[in-house]
Amino acid sequence: SPADVASPARTKDVLGRYGITAKKSLGQNFLVDLNILGNIVNAAELDESKGALEIGPGLGALTQQLAKRAGRVVAVELDQRMLPVLEETLSAYGNASVVHGDILKVDLDDLFQRYFADVKGVSVVANLPYYVTTPIVMRLLEEHIPLENIVVMIQKEVADRMAAKPGTKDYGSLSIAVQYYCEPQVVAIVPRTVFIPQPNVDSAVIRLRLRKAPPVQVSDEELYFQVVQASFTQRRKTIFNNLLTRFFGKETRHLLEQALEKAGIDPIRRGETLSLEEFARLTEALQEAGI
Ligand code: SAM
Numbered sequence: 001s002p003a004d005v006a007s008p009a010r011t012k013d014v015l016g017r018y019g020i021t022a023k024k025s026l027g028q029n030f031l032v033d034l035n036i037l038g039n040i041v042n043a044a045e046l047d048e049s050k051g052a053l054e055i056g057p058g059l060g061a062l063t064q065q066l067a068k069r070a071g072r073v074v075a076v077e078l079d080q081r082m083l084p085v086l087e088e089t090l091s092a093y094g095n096a097s098v099v100h101g102d103i104l105k106v107d108l109d110d111l112f113q114r115y116f117a118d119v120k121g122v123s124v125v126a127n128l129p130y131y132v133t134t135p136i137v138m139r140l141l142e143e144h145i146p147l148e149n150i151v152v153m154i155q156k157e158v159a160d161r162m163a164a165k166p167g168t169k170d171y172g173s174l175s176i177a178v179q180y181y182c183e184p185q186v187v188a189i190v191p192r193t194v195f196i197p198q199p200n201v202d203s204a205v206i207r208l209r210l211r212k213a214p215p216v217q218v219s220d221e222e223l224y225f226q227v228v229q230a231s232f233t234q235r236r237k238t239i240f241n242n243l244l245t246r247f248f249g250k251e252t253r254h255l256l257e258q259a260l261e262k263a264g265i266d267p268i269r270r271g272e273t274l275s276l277e278e279f280a281r282l283t284e285a286l287q288e289a290g291i
Contacts, residue, residue: 005089006061008032011196014059019082022197027077028194029128030058031153033194034203037101043187043207044125046070050118051113053147055103055126055136058082062127067093074115076103103136108145123149130155130199134174137162137169137208141181150182150208159186159204161271165274172235176276177230179216182208216280222289222291224283231279239274239282240267247291259285 005014011032015021022028031037040062046052046069057063057075059082066073073096077086083100090096097115099106116122124140124147133154140150163184164170178184190203218224231239232244240256248256260267263285264276274282 003089004061004064004094005059006032006034006037006064010011010194010261011059011061014085015196018085020085023079023210025129025131026079027056028058029127029195029197029199030191031061031127031194032196034065036153036188036190037062037222039188040125040127040151040205041065042070043205044069046123046124046125049120050148051116051122053116053122053124053151055124056129057086057098058127060086060228062095062125063090063096066125067096071095072115072119073097074099074111076101076106076111082226086241094133104132104139108143112146120150123147123151125149125151127153130201133158134181141177149210151187151205152208153190153203153205154205156189156202162206162208167273171272171273173225173228173232176279177225178208184208184212206230218280218283220283220287223287224279227283227286228271228279231274235270235272237263237270238268238275239265239271243286247286255289256286259289261289266275 005011008208011030027238044052048071050070051072052066054063054066054073055073063073063075075096076099078101080100083098086098099111128136138151140147160170161172161174162178163186164175185207186204187207188205190205192198203246231242233242233246240260244253263281267281
C-alpha cells in the first residue's frame with residue numbers, strides 16, 4: 001500500500017522530516033524491502049487470532065506488515081525519537097501499540113497480561129538491534145516467556161551458531177542453549193542492500209520454534225548449562241581437561257574418569273562433538289559423582 005514506510009524513498013523522507021539520523025549504538029538499520037518483510041512475517045505463522053511482540057520497531061516498517069496479519073501487535077522501542085514517527089506510520093492500525101522501553105528491562109508478564117490476554121498465541125517478530133541479539137533471545141528463552149515462535153533478523157554468523165549441529169565449527173554453548181528450548185531454522189539470507197543505512201555484516205532471518213518440552217531430560221537444568229559452558233571454555237582442549245579444570249582437582253580426577261565412562265563418552269573428545277543428549281548423560285553422571 002502507498003503508506004508502507006518500507007521503501008528507500010519513504011524511509012529517507014521520514015528520517016528527513018523528523019530530523020533523525022540512525023544511531024549505530026542502538027543498532028539502527030532500517031529495512032526498506034517489502035519482499036524481505038514478507039518473508040519475515042510469513043515465517044511467523046500469524047493470523048487474526050495471534051499476537052506479535054516486536055522488538056525495536058524503529059520507523060514502523062515491520063510493524064505495519066505485522067498489523068496487517070496479526071490480531072494484536074505490541075512494539076517495544078527504546079529510542080524516544082521514534083515515538084512521533086510511529087504515531088504517524090501506525091495511525092491506520094488500531095491493533096498496534098507502542099511501548100517505550102528497553103526490551104531487556106520491560107516487565108514482560110505485565111505486558112502480556114495487558115495486551116495479549118485474549119490472543120491464542122504470541123510470537124516475537126523483529127529486526128533485532130545486533131549489539132544485543134544474544135541477551136534478548138536468551139532473556140526470552142530463560143524466562144520461559146510463553147511464545148510460539150521467535151522470528152528474527154540477526155547477524156548471519158549468530159544465526160549459523162544458533163542452528164549449528166555437533167561437530168561443526170559454529171557449534172557451541174549458544175547452539176545448545178537455543179536448541180534446548182527451540183527448533184531453529186534459517187529461513188533467509190539477507191543482503192546488506194535492503195537496509196538504510198547498510199550494516200557492515202551479513203544478515204539472516206531465523207525462526208526459533210519453541211518446543212513444548214526439552215529434547216533431553218536432565219534433573220538439574222542449571223548444572224546442565226554449567227557443564228556445557230565448562231566444556232567449551234577452551235575449545236581446543238579435550239572434554240576431560242575442560243571439566244577437570246572447572247569441577248575437579250588432581251585428587252578427584254578418578255571421579256571424572258568414572259563419570260565419563262559411565263556416560264559412554266571418550267575423555268579425549270572435544271566439547272564441540274557432543275550432542276545435547278550426550279551432554280545430558282554426562283550431566284547426570286557428574287551429578288552422581290557428586291560435583
Ligand atoms: N524494525 C525496524 C526496521 O526493521 O526497519 C528497525 C530495526 S533496527 C535494526 C533496531 C531497532 O531496535 C531500532 O529502532 C532501535 O532503536 C531499537 N532498539 C535498540 N535497542 C533496543 C532495546 N534495548 N530495546 C528496545 N528497542 C531497542
